[in-house]
Amino acid sequence: MHPPGAADLDVRPYDFEKPELLSEPQGERLASAFESFGRSLGLQLTAKTRTVIDVEYGGYVISPAGALRDSAEPAAYVVAAVEGVRARAVLRLPLVEARFWASRLVGGTGAPSGEERLLTAVERALVWHLVDEHALELHLAFDGLLPTLIVEAFAYDRVRELAAPDDLMVQAGFALDRPGSRSIVTVTLPAEPILEALGHGAARQEQGLVTHRLEQHVAAAPVDVALRFADTRVPAAVVLSLAEGDLIPLDHPRHQPLAITMDGMPVVRAAVGGNGDRLACVVVDA
Structure with missing residues (x-):
């Protein structure tokens, strides 16, 4: 591996109309x-x-x-x-x-x-x-x-x-x-x-077989998931003046489920839960 600009690499575009199928x-x-x-x-x-x-x-x-x-x-x-x-x-x-x-x-x-x-x-x-x-x-x-x-x-x-x-x-x-x-x-x-x-x-x-196998590969591919509150808008000055111990009130009501996101996109809704000594979420609505 080389940092950007550290090596003179011979890079050429790949032409999908003329695939390189042979070793x-x-x-x-x-x-x-x-x-x-x-x-x-x-x-x-x-x-x-x-x-x-x-x-x-x-x-x-x-x-x-x-x-x-x-x-x-x-x-x-x-x-x-x-x-x-x-x-x-x-x-x-x-x-x-x-x-x-x-x-x-x-x-x-x-x-x-x-x-x-x-x-x-x-x-x-x-x-x-x-x-x-x-x-x-x-x-x-x-x-x-x-x-x-x-x-x-x-x-x-x-x-x-x-x-x-x-x-x-x-x-x-x-x-x-x-x-x-x-x-x-x-x-x-x-x-x-x-x-x-x-x-x-x-x-x-x-x-049809290729499509089926691609769907299987996509379904098995690892993705990043996150539990997200509703967005809260605050002035930039509040963010710049934050210090240890400060609180930011969220615009997310207690009764409203959180969103489970996949690569940043909301997919299902969930509530906060636990799994032993680890935090978890419980899916409440797909």
């Missing part, structure tokens, strides 16, 4: 899985497109699905089902990068045409096939932390039905660098199977 070793293992996938992604893209593509892992966040934010850059979203969970995984790929992949896969130059357009049916099929291979690489990189992924849909807008707004998701970013271009690819995965595999703890509890 340091668990977080390192998750980061290592994403880094492994990034290396595999770079090797695979370099081999498939015959262009050196460096992939830089940019970190991950754990956040409710409703709190995730996307770039405004036009992108393709490839959605995959995750075995055993309702929420979906999604890979977000900028359209310019998707067109480059498709062009290189069929022997093209991949040079940008400057035209802002969606993918053709052929380009979409090529990208789908390549992302399907990426999904397998992702599963292998997580080494048991992530169930099998099955690519099932393709979209051009953010997938609103990816998960319920309060479902926890893990989102990681990867920077793809090639000559003359830099793109950001994001991978979003359901957090539930990953947290369970990491040994995070018990699965999320039902809301």
Whole structure:
């Protein structure tokens, strides 16, 4: 413990939309899985497109699905089902990068045409096939932390039905660098199977059970109680001139019960009593 100002503490705010659910070793293992996938992604893209593509892992966040934010850059979203969970995984790929992949896969130059357009049916099929291979690489990189992924849909807008707004998701970013271009690819995965595999703890509890247990904790929490007379108003001069033996008449009638307060708030009324050689109070009205 340090007195105020005696230590230079590194204090940072806690973001309740992005809770810190993992210990340091668990977080390192998750980061290592994403880094492994990034290396595999770079090797695979370099081999498939015959262009050196460096992939830089940019970190991950754990956040409710409703709190995730996307770039405004036009992108393709490839959605995959995750075995055993309702929420979906999604890979977000900028359209310019998707067109480059498709062009290189069929022997093209991949040079940008400057035209802002969606993918053709052929380009979409090529990208789908390549992302399907990426999904397998992702599963292998997580080494048991992530169930099998099955690519099932393709979209051009953010997938609103990816998960319920309060479902926890893990989102990681990867920077793809090639000559003359830099793109950001994001991978979003359901957090539930990953947290369970990491040994995070018990699965999320039902809301009713959580409410019941919170009520039990609140009921068992210690609080300060006091026995209080009615307030008496006196001039400040009387208080400043008080000396030993002085009396202050109270405005509390003898027949009126006293108030039992909890953390300063009146809760019940009571009369003065005793318990052996100790003072006590007798509750007379709740």
